[in-house]
Amino acid sequence: MDAKTQLQFDARAKIIKALAHPSRLFIVDVLAKGERCVCELREGVGADMSTVSKHLSILKNAGIVEDDKRGLQVFYRLRCPCVLNFIGCIENVIQANAQHHKALAAR
Amino acid sequence: MDAKTQLQFDARAKIIKALAHPSRLFIVDVLAKGERCVCELREGVGADMSTVSKHLSILKNAGIVEDDKRGLQVFYRLRCPCVLNFIGCIENVIQANAQHHKALAAR
DNA sequence: TCGCTTCTTGGCTATACTACCAAATAGCCA
DNA sequence: TGGCTATTTGGTAGTATAGCCAAGAAGCGA
Numbered sequence A, B: 001m002d003a004k005t006q007l008q009f010d011a012r013a014k015i016i017k018a019l020a021h022p023s024r025l026f027i028v029d030v031l032a033k034g035e036r037c038v039c040e041l042r043e044g045v046g047a048d049m050s051t052v053s054k055h056l057s058i059l060k061n062a063g064i065v066e067d068d069k070r071g072l073q074v075f076y077r078l079r080c081p082c083v084l085n086f087i088g089c090i091e092n093v094i095q096a097n098a099q100h101h102k103a104l105a106a107r
Numbered sequence C: 001t002c003g004c005t006t007c008t009t010g011g012c013t014a015t016a017c018t019a020c021c022a023a024a025t026a027g028c029c030a
Numbered sequence D: 001t002g003g004c005t006a007t008t009t010g011g012t013a014g015t016a017t018a019g020c021c022a023a024g025a026a027g028c029g030a
Helices: A003-019 A022-031 A038-045 A049-061 A083-106 B003-019 B022-031 B038-045 B049-061 B083-106
Strands: A065-070 A073-078 B065-070 B073-078
Touching: A003 A022, A003 A049, A003 B003, A003 B022, A003 B083, A022 A038, A022 A049, A022 A065, A022 A073, A022 A083, A022 B003, A038 A049, A038 A073, A049 A065, A049 A073, A083 B003, A083 B083, B003 B022, B003 B049, B022 B038, B022 B049, B022 B065, B022 B073, B022 B083, B038 B049, B038 B073, B049 B065, B049 B073
Parallel strands: none
Antiparallel strands: A065 A073, B065 B073
16 A cells, blocks of 8 residues: 555544544534524434534534524534435445345344 | 334444544555455554454455455455445535535635 | 633543564475 | 364453544624
């Protein structure tokens, strides 16, 4: 793997890593329905506000969400709705795993 | 977020986490072209064989690859080629980020 | 200006991940 | 069987991540 290839895979991994957490996936799922402010997300995630804020900053840093400050509140929205297909792919893998396990159990 | 939802997002995160590493993305990329044995992958990744083996076991555990032992060698292949669309989505985000940075720089 | 609210940042601890080396396992062939 | 090769597993050290609390920053309204 040469240096350029390495960089390419590092870049991909950085984005995927940003999605690799249940709370962040939940946030993405909620934002798929429209923009939300941090306190709304906090309720859903059920963690400390500071924790949610850090999750959001990770997603923002990866370019997955963008923020928009209006008055006291900061609204977040998906920057790239294509992340949703993404989740679809994952669900396929989960389905496939479930079938696989079922097939093994049936023996 | 209720318990059932939590489990669903945990399951998704587990799969995504398995992909969230440059070496593992590289492996997926290579396997997209066909099955490979561990030592072939090791060459590409450029890490210790034991390290590659552990990466493979993470991918296998997530249901992304499957293995097939033939003689002394163990061949790995993608179990769910849909992970490739997945990578496509990531590339979209990277593109969007690049354009965004360019737009900011142009100001 | 002062206090209140919303959000972010810094500090800390516990947990998880990664990579290497060394040792174990498994299959082949002499 | 004994040695050789391919791979996995165990151990360990360094690094990164996640969560909470406390403190800071910014906007609003009295």
